[in-house]
Amino acid sequence: MKQNLEEGVDIFSLQDQDRFEESSHDFVPKSFDDYLGQKELKDKLSLYTQAAKMRKEPLDHMLLSGPPGLGKTTLSQIMAQVMGVGIKICSGPMMERTGDLVAILSSLEPRDILFIDEIHRMPTQVEEVLYTAMEQFRIDVIIGQGAGAKSINLPLAPFTLIGATTKSGMISAPLHSRFGINERLDFYTxxxxxxxxxxxxxxxxxxxxxxxxxxxxxxxxxxxxxxxxxxxxxxxxxxxxxxxxxxxxxxxxxxxxLGINEDGLTKMDLLLLKKIVELFNGGPVGLETLASLFGEDKDTIEAVYEPFLMRKGYLEKTARGRQIPHKRLPYLKQKFLGQMVI
Ligand SMILES: Nc1ncnc2c1ncn2[C@@H]1O[C@H](COP(=O)(O)OP(=O)(O)OP(=O)(O)O)[C@@H](O)[C@H]1O
Ligand SMILES: [Mg+2]
Missing domain, CATH: 1.10.8.60 (Helicase, Ruva Protein; domain 3)
Known part of the structure; x- marks a missing residue:
């Protein structure tokens, strides 16, 4: 991806400039009404939020999974807004030591939301602190070192953890089981x-x-x-x-x-299709092989390229690998290899 996208503009990644543009120069949905699409999910979350608000209780812990950029963070901010509570946003890989998480947890007010992005990338020892925090709203903290070390039990304000992940399969079973609500965001129409x-x-x-x-x-x-x-x-x-x-x-x-053609395909989409046509006569080809040819990891191919190419009818998954559907192949052969369509 790196080498080729240098020629165009990278529309996938979220760079600092984009974050800035997203937050300060663009419309940000502030209510469920402003948040368009994802209707079923929105209806459910709106109901859960209203119910928790009426009971004056924190929302159940919630896991939101789905590809990047679909609105997980935005939805969580809306839920906090509707509940009239605070939201603290942090990310899994940022929390290197248990102390980082303890500091955030102990700063939460009753019913606040703690949003942890990329929760699947949280170090194991930090994740373990979450177990009792989520279940019993308390944490055990070790103070001091060596023989003088003492474990003290610190109570926490009842809070809601919203974990966001692009890879729900990578969440450990003990963490996964502690979420009362588990929802997935789908691509928009x-x-x-x-x-x-x-x-x-x-x-x-x-x-x-x-x-x-x-x-x-x-x-x-x-x-x-x-x-x-x-x-x-x-x-x-x-x-x-x-x-x-x-x-x-x-x-x-x-x-x-931006390097996007009339069918919405980027240079990288076209390169991927070209390799399948040129080297595999349209496929099938295994995901691993594609990934290594492409210099990308399997996850990126699966999360970023495949869903769109499949949606546009340029790629299909079969038991033997990825392939270009028969009806598209003649057109692509002509485009990439200059072969006549018969
Ligand atoms: N349903 C929606 N209606 C309007 N704007 C939306 C909607 N969903 C997302 N957006 C906008 O899209 C951008 C990305 O949303 P957001 O940051 O919430 O995605 P995300 O799922 O948290 O992504 P990531 O996985 O990268 O953290 C934001 O600018 C947000 O305002
Ligand atoms: Mg986000």
């Missing part, structure tokens, strides 16, 4: 993303027609973060070239500038 694009455009005071919004939506890999990022670049084009009005032509230009 093009129609849902179109609404999200319109909502953001409105906030950014950018005039955009439905066709342009749909083009962004269908290129955005089912992911609001990517849709919003694309829209911000379309807005740059519109601002400089067309008095802040996005047209279909201008949207196409902006997407091409």
């Amino acid at each position: 093009d129609e849902e993303l179109c609404e999200i694009v319109m909502q953001s455009a409105d906030f950014l005071e950018l005039a955009i027609d439905t066709d342009s919004a749909l083009l962004i939506a269908s290129s955005a890999r089912g992911t609001p973060r990517i849709a919003k990022k694309m829209l911000r670049r379309v807005r740059d084009f519109a601002q400089v070239k067309n008095h802040n009005k996005a047209t279909l032509e201008l949207t196409k230009q902006a997407l091409a500038f």
Whole structure:
């Protein structure tokens, strides 16, 4: 990925500049009504939140899993808002020592939410502190060293842990079993993303027609973060070239500038397809082989590239590996190898 994306603009990763843009220059949903899509999940969470609020109890501990950029953090912030409680956000790999977690846990007010991103990457000894904290709202802390060391039992305010993960399979069984609510976020439909694009455009005071919004939506890999990022670049084009009005032509230009073709595919998608056509005559090819050819890890291929290529009908999973569907193969052979379509 690294070598090729240097040529284009990386639309997948979340860089510091994006975080800044996301939080300060773009629309951020503050209520369940503002949060578009994920209807079933939203209905459930809205009910749980209202019930806990009425009982004046903390929400049940919750595990939210799903690919990056679908809105796990945003949903958690909305739940805190609705409950009228505080939320502390931290990430699993950041907590290197048990003391880091203890400090955060003991600073929580009753019913506060502790949101731990990438919870599957928390060191084991830190994770173990969570077990009693989650179950009994207390922690055992060792004070001092050697023979004089003492274990004291520290009570905590009743709180809610929301763990977010892109890899729910990597959560240990003891941790997994302590979450009362376990939900998954799915990729958004093009129609849902179109609404999200319109909502953001409105906030950014950018005039955009439905066709342009749909083009962004269908290129955005089912992911609001990517849709919003694309829209911000379309807005740059519109601002400089067309008095802040996005047209279909201008949207196409902006997407091409980002290295995205008319079907929403990036250079990396095309490279992946090209390898399967060139080296395996369309497949099937094993995921491991693809990953090593591509210089990427299996997880990235599975989480970032495959879902979109499958959604667009360019790739399918079979028992023997990944392959290009028969009806697409002639077109791709012609595109990559210059072979005539018969
Ligand atoms: N349903 C939605 N409606 C409108 N905007 C959304 C929605 N979901 C996410 N967004 C926007 O998409 C961006 C990414 O959302 P968020 O940071 O919550 O994703 P995430 O799942 O926590 O990602 P990560 O796994 O990378 O932490 C934010 O700018 C957020 O405002
Ligand atoms: Mg997040």
